[in-house]
Amino acid sequence: MAPTRLASKPIGVNENLNGILYHGITTRSKQLATLKTHKDCLKVPNKRKADSPLKDLTAKRAAFGDITNAINKSSATHDKEKVMAVKKVTVETKLLPTLKSIKQQTTAVNGKSSKAKTLQRVATNAIESVHKHFTREPLKPVATRAQNGILKNIDRKPVGKENQNNSQSSGKSGKSDVSGDPSLYMTALENISPSDSTKEECKTISEKLNKVNLDDTINRSLDEETESPHKVPSGVPDFDLENWNDPFQVSNYAMDIFNYLKSRERLFPIDDYLTRMSGITSWMRALLVDWMVEVQESFELNHETLYLAVKLVDLFLTRSTKTQSQKEHLTKEELQLLGASALFIASKFDERIPPLVDDFLYICDGAYTLSQLLKMEMNILRVVDFDLGIPLSYRFLRRYARCARVSMPTLTLARFVLEQCLLDYALVQHSDSKMAAAALYLALRMKAIGGWSPTLQYYTGYSLKDILPIVLAQNATLHKKPKSAISTVRNKYSHTIFFEVAKVPLLEDSALSS
Structure with a gap:
C-alpha cells in the first residue's frame, strides 16, 4: 500500500492530526474546529471551490485506501x-x-x-x-410475542375442525422462546383451509394472469440465440468455469449479465445534440467533464460514479433538446449545475457513503442555490425516466481485462485511454462496450504485449474489424496537443499510483491496423 500523501503546505500539529483522522474532503465544521481563535474563524471564506487553498489542508489518502486510522481512532x-x-x-x-x-x-x-x-x-x-x-437495563423476564402485544390484537377465526386442532398447537408455540422457534411466524398463515369465496377469487386472478403477455424474448440473453450457450470455443480458456466455486465472481450469471448490458445499450443512444443547441460548444463540454474528473478525484468517488455522471449529462442534453424548444434549452451558465446534479445522482446510486448536497453546492462556489440543484436533479431523473442502470464502458473494461488476464499496469493504461476519451465529444455516439474493447486493444498495442486474441473476441463479442475505427479515433484523441485547461486526466494518470501510464509512448495509426 502506498504511503498516505499529506498536504505539501506545512500545517500545525492539530491541523495535521485532523487531516489524518478525516481523510478526503473536510467539511466547513471540521475546518472551523481546527482553528483556535476568533480572528482565524473570520478569515475562513464562506465558499470553497474544489481547487481552493483550503484543499491544501486536506490530507488525501492513498488511491487504494487506508483503514488503519479507524482502528487507531x-x-x-x-x-x-x-x-x-x-x-x-x-x-x-x-x-x-x-x-x-x-x-x-x-x-x-x-x-x-x-x-x-x-x-x-x-x-x-x-x-x-x-x-x-x-x-443500564432492567432485568426483564422472557416474554412471548403474544405477551408483548405483537399477536394480541389478531382475531383468529377458525375455519373447520382442522383449524380448531391447529389452534391448540399454535398455543403451544406461543409459549416457546421468541428467538428460537420459527413456528411463531407461521401459525397465522399455515394450515388455513380457504373458503369458497377465496377459491373463487384465486380462480379469477389466475384467469387474468393467463391473459397477460409474459413474453420476454426481446430482453432475453444473447446466449439463448446460439445452439450451445456458454460453450467456449477450442483454444479459449473458460474464465467463468475456473472461478465457478467463488461466490463473489457469480460465474454462473456473469456471461448473462454482460450480454444483458450489451442488449440495453440500444436504449440509451446519444446523438449530435450540440447541433440543436446555441451557446454551448464541444470545448465547453470538455471543460465540464474535466471539472467533473477533478471533483471525482477530490471527493475520492468511484470511477463508476464519474462515468455514470458523464453519461447522465449526455443523455439529458440529447433527450431534452429533442422535446424542448430552442428557448428552453440549457444555457452555458447552467452547464456546471447540470454536471454537479449528475454527480449528485450518480453518487447516491453508486457510492456507499455519498457526499452531502452541501458539498456539491460548495464546489460550485455558491453559484447555485439548493432549490436550483434539487430542481435540476428532478429534471434529470424525469428526462432519463428514472432508469439509472445504464451500461458503462468502465464496467465492460474490467470484465474484458479480467477474462484476458491483463496485468494491472496494462489495465490502468486502458483506463487512462477510456477516461481521456470522455472529454472528446466526437466519441460520445459510440457504444460503451465497443469503447471498452477498443481501449483495451489500444493499451495492449501500446505496451507491445499482444493483439486481439480469440479470448477477447469471444468474451467481447467483437472482432478487430468491428472496433478498429473506434481504436483509430481514440488514438487520435491521445495525439491531440495537451491543453492546460483540461489536463486533469493526464496529471492524474502521470502519478506513480497509476504507474505513470500517461507517459507511455503513443503509436501511429499504421501500427494499429496490422
Missing part, C-alpha cells in the same frame, strides 16, 4: 469498555453468589412465614438493582 474507547467490563465481572462475581444464596434459602421456606417472604423479596430486588446498575 477506536482503540481508546475499546480499552475503556474493556476496563469497565472487568470491573463489572469482578463486582458481580463477589455480590451475585451471596444474593443468590439468600434467595435460595428463602425459597426453601417459602409460604411458611411472612418473614421468609420478606427476605425473598429483598433478595430479588437486590439482584435486579445490581443487574440494572451494571447493564
